Amino acid sequence: xxxxxxxxxxxxxxxxxxxxxxxxxxxxxxxxxxxxxxxxxxxxxxxxxxxxxxxxxxxxxxxxxxxxxxxxxxxxxxxxxxxxxxxxxxxxxxxxxxxxxxxxxxxxxxxxxxxxxxxxxxxxxxxxxxxxxxxxxxxxxxxxxxxxxxxxxxxxxxxxxxxxxxxxxxxxxxxxxxxxxxxxxxxxxxxxxxxxxxxxxxxxxxxxxxxxxxxxxxxxxxxxxxxxxxxxxxxxxxxxxxxxxxxxxxxxxxxxxxxxxxxxxxxxxxx
Amino acid sequence: xxxxxxxxxxxxxxxxxxxxxxxxxxxxxxxxxxxxxxxxxxxxxxxxxxxxxxxxxxxxxxxxxxxxxxxxxxxxxxxxxxxxxxxxxxxxxxxxxxxxxxxxxxxxxxxxxxxxxxxxxxxxxxxxxxxxxxxxxxxxxxxxxxxxxxxxxxxxxxxxxxxxxxxxxxxxxxxxxxxxxxxxxxxxxxxxxxxxxxxxxxxxxxxxxxxxxxxxxxxxxxxxxxxxxxxxxxxxxxxxxxxxxxxxxxxxxxxxxxxxxxxxxxxxxxx
Numbered sequence: 001x002x003x004x005x006x007x008x009x010x011x012x013x014x015x016x017x018x019x020x021x022x023x024x025x026x027x028x029x030x031x032x033x034x035x036x037x038x039x040x041x042x043x044x045x046x047x048x049x050x051x052x053x054x055x056x057x058x059x060x061x062x063x064x065x066x067x068x069x070x071x072x073x074x075x076x077x078x079x080x081x082x083x084x085x086x087x088x089x090x091x092x093x094x095x096x097x098x099x100x101x102x103x104x105x106x107x108x109x110x111x112x113x114x115x116x117x118x119x120x121x122x123x124x125x126x127x128x129x130x131x132x133x134x135x136x137x138x139x140x141x142x143x144x145x146x147x148x149x150x151x152x153x154x155x156x157x158x159x160x161x162x163x164x165x166x167x168x169x170x171x172x173x174x175x176x177x178x179x180x181x182x183x184x185x186x187x188x189x190x191x192x193x194x195x196x197x198x199x200x201x202x203x204x205x206x207x208x209x210x211x212x213x214x215x216x217x218x219x220x221x222x223x224x225x226x227x228x229x230x231x232x233x234x235x236x237x238x239x240x241x242x243x244x245x246x247x248x249x250x251x252x253x254x255x256x257x258x259x260x261x262x263x264x265x266x267x268x269x270x271x
Numbered sequence: 272x273x274x275x276x277x278x279x280x281x282x283x284x285x286x287x288x289x290x291x292x293x294x295x296x297x298x299x300x301x302x303x304x305x306x307x308x309x310x311x312x313x314x315x316x317x318x319x320x321x322x323x324x325x326x327x328x329x330x331x332x333x334x335x336x337x338x339x340x341x342x343x344x345x346x347x348x349x350x351x352x353x354x355x356x357x358x359x360x361x362x363x364x365x366x367x368x369x370x371x372x373x374x375x376x377x378x379x380x381x382x383x384x385x386x387x388x389x390x391x392x393x394x395x396x397x398x399x400x401x402x403x404x405x406x407x408x409x410x411x412x413x414x415x416x417x418x419x420x421x422x423x424x425x426x427x428x429x430x431x432x433x434x435x436x437x438x439x440x441x442x443x444x445x446x447x448x449x450x451x452x453x454x455x456x457x458x459x460x461x462x463x464x465x466x467x468x469x470x471x472x473x474x475x476x477x478x479x480x481x482x483x484x485x486x487x488x489x490x491x492x493x494x495x496x497x498x499x500x501x502x503x504x505x506x507x508x509x510x511x512x513x514x515x516x517x518x519x520x521x522x523x524x525x526x527x528x529x530x531x532x533x534x535x536x537x538x539x540x541x542x
Contacts, residue, residue: 038320039310044421046516049309147418150315158432165429245317 003234004223005030006216007066007090009057012040013249014146014186015072016256018095021213022070023236028224030237032064034267035253038243041146042075043117043185050119051080055087056269060241062089067223070216071095074184074208075117078125091219098215099182099208100129106204107135107180113170113203114139116184117146126184138178140170142185149187150252155194163191163198171200182206190255240264274505275494276301277487278337278361280328283311284520285417285457286343287527289366292484293341294507299495301508303335305538306524309514312417313346314388314456321390322351326358327540331512333360338494341487342366345455345479346388349396362490369486370453370479371400377475378406378451384441384474385410387455388417397455409449411441413456420458421523426465434462434469442471453477461526511535 006029008019019033034057036042042050054076058069069092071077071084077094085092103112112135114126121141130137145166148159171178181203183189189207196205242249246264253261277300279290290304305328307313313321325347329340340363342348342355348365356363374383383406385397392412401408416437419430442449452474454460460478467476513520517535524532 038316041312045309046519049515143422144415144418147415151414158429158436161429161432244320248317 003028003030003227004067004220005032005065006220007031007058007061007064007069008033008072009054009061009069009076010035010073010186011042011053011076012037013253013256016253017186017189017207018070018072018209018212020257021209022216025213026217026220026224027236028227029220030239032061032066032239033241034061035240035242035249036269037245037249041117042073042079043119043143043146045075045119047079047123050076051083054080054084058084058088058092060267060269064239064241066090068093068216068220070212072186072209072212074186075119078116078120078123093212093215093219095186095208095212096125096129096184098211099184099206100126100133100135102206102208102211103130103180103182104133104135106206109177109179110134111136111175111178112138112180112182113167113175113178114182114184115142115145115166115170115188117141118143120184126182138170138175139184140166142166145191146185146187149190152255154190159191160194160198163195167195167198178203180204180206183208186256241267243267243269274299274301274498275338275491276303276336277491278302278329278332278335278340279304279343280325280332280340280347281306281344281457282313282324282347283308284524284527287524288457288460288478289341289343289480289483291528292480293487296484297488297491297495298507299498300491301510303332303337303510304512305332306511306513306520307540308516308520312388313344314390314414314417316346316390318350318394321347322354325351325355329355329359329363331538331540335510335512337361339364339487339491341483343457343480343483345457346390349387349391349394352396364483364486364490366457366479366483367396367400367455369482370455370477371397371404371406373477373479373482374401374451374453375404375406377477380448380450381405382407382446382449383409383451383453384438384446384449385453385455386413386416386437386441386459388412389414391455397453409441409446410455411437413437416462417456417458420461423526425461430462431465431469434466438466438469449474451475451477454479457527512538514538514540
C-alpha cells in the first residue's frame with residue numbers, strides 16, 4: 001500500500017504556508033500542490049467565478065492521485081467549499097472551520113477579529129463559523145495586504161501604516177477589547193511579526209495554516225496507517241503545478257514555503 | 272452605411288479611461304468594451320498567459336461587430352500586440368506607440384521616465400518605442416499603485432508615500448533631470464493630481480489614454496466618412512462585457528469612465 005497523497009489547492013503562492021505547516025506535522029504523506037497563478041487573485045472576484053475555478057483545480061488534483069483535498073485558500077473555502085465538496089470524489093478540508101476552531105480555543109472573552117480579502121469578508125463565512133461556536137466576530141477586509149506581501153514589503157513602514165489603518169478600524173466600535181485575531185488569508189502569516197507590533201498587546205494571533213494542518217493530520221491517520229514499511233518511512237514527495245509562469249512560482253513560492261521549490265510544471269486549464 | 276463600431280479591450284476597468292478619452296474625441300462611432308475582470312490583473316502575469324487571454328478577447332469583440340480594436344491595456348499591448356494583430360481580422364491600435372509619440376512631443380531634454388506594471392516594464396516595450404525615437408528611457412514598475420487605486424485611495428497619504436518611494440527610485444542615477452513621465456498603466460490617470468505633487472515641478476505628465484484616442488481618431492476617419500446622415504449625427508451607442516461580476520463592473524467602472532455605466536453583460540470565455 002502506498003502512502004496517501006494530499007492535494008493542496010490555492011489561487012497562488014499563499015497556500016504554500018499551509019503546505020509548510022503540513023510538511024512539519026504530517027510527514028507520512030506525499031503532496032501535490034496546485035497554484036492557479038494565471039487567474040489570481042481570487043480575493044476580488046465573484047462567487048461564481050471562484051467556484052468554477054476551484055472546482056476545475058479540485059478535479060485536476062484528483063486526476064493526479066490526490067486522496068484528500070486541502071483548500072488552502074481562504075477565499076475559495078469561504079465562497080466555494082460546498083461546491084468543491086459536492087464536485088469532489090475525495091474528502092475536502094477547508095481553512096475556515098479549522099481557523100474558527102482555533103480562535104475558539106484561543107479567546108477568553110469570546111470576541112474575535114477576522115482579517116481577510118474582500119471576497120472572504122463579503123461571504124461572512126468566518127462570522128458564521130464563529131457565531132456557530134457562540135463567539136462574537138468582527139470581519140475586516142484588507143485588500144492592500146496581499147499586494148504589499150507580493151511586493152516583498154513584509155516589514156516596511158508603508159505596510160505598517162496600512163495595517164494600522166485597517167486594524168484601527170477593525171478594533172473599534174465595541175471591538176476595542178477583542179482578544180483574538182484570525183489571519184483569514186494565507187498571505188498574512190508572512191506579516192505576523194509586523195501584525196504583532198500593530199495589534200494591542202493582549203491579542204492572540206491565530207494562523208489558520210497551523211490549525212488546518214492539525215485537522216488534516218487527524219483526518220489522514222487511517223490512510224497513513226494503511227501505508228506499509230519502507231513507504232512509511234521516506235520523506236514526502238512534492239509535486240507543484242502552476243497555471244502561470246513556473247519560473248515566477250519557484251522564485252516567489254520559496255518565500256511562502258520557507259525553502260527552495262523545484263520541478264514546477266505548467267498547467268493550462270483548457271481555455 | 273452604419274457608423275463604425277470600435278472594440279475596446281482591457282483586463283478590467285482601467286481601459287475605461289481610454290474609452291472616456293475616445294468618447295470626448297471620436298463621437299461618430301459606437302463602442303463595445305470588453306473587461307476581462309475574472310482574470311485581472313494582467314500586470315503580474317506571463318507573456319504566454321496574457322497573449323492567450325488577449326487574443327480570446329479580441330475575437331470576442333470582432334464577433335460583436337468591432338471594425339477596429341483598441342488594446343486599452345498597457346500590459347496586453349506591451350506583451351501581446353503582435354500576437355493580437357496577427358490574430359485579428361480588423362486594424363488594431365495599442366497604447367504604447369501613441370504614448371511614446373506623445374512623450375516625444377512633450378520632452379525637451381529627451382529623457383523620459385515610464386511607470387507601469389511589473390509585466391509592462393519587464394517587456395521593455397516602452398523603452399524600445401522611446402529609444403526608436405531617439406529618446407532615453409527609464410522604466411519603473413509600480414505594482415502597488417493599481418491596488419491602491421482599486422482601494423479608492425487615490426488621494427491618500429499612504430498612496431503619496433508609495434508614489435514618493437517609486438518615483439524617488441525612478442528619478443535617480445542619471446534621471447534626476449528627466450522632464451517627462453509616461454503613465455504606462457490605465458489605472459494611473461486617476462492618480463494624476465497626486466503624481467503631479469510628487470514629481471519634480473518641471474516634469475510633464477503624459478497620459479497614453481489621450482494620445483491613443485487621437486491615434487484612433489486619425490485612423491477611423493475613413494470608416495466614419497462612410498456612415499450616412501442620421502446615423503452620423505446620433506450619440507455613441509455603448510455596450511459593455513465583463514467576465515466577472517457585472518454589478519462590480521458598474522460600481523467600480525464609473526470611477527474610471529467618469530459617468531454611470533448601464534447594461535453590463537456577463538461573458539464566460541469557455542473555461
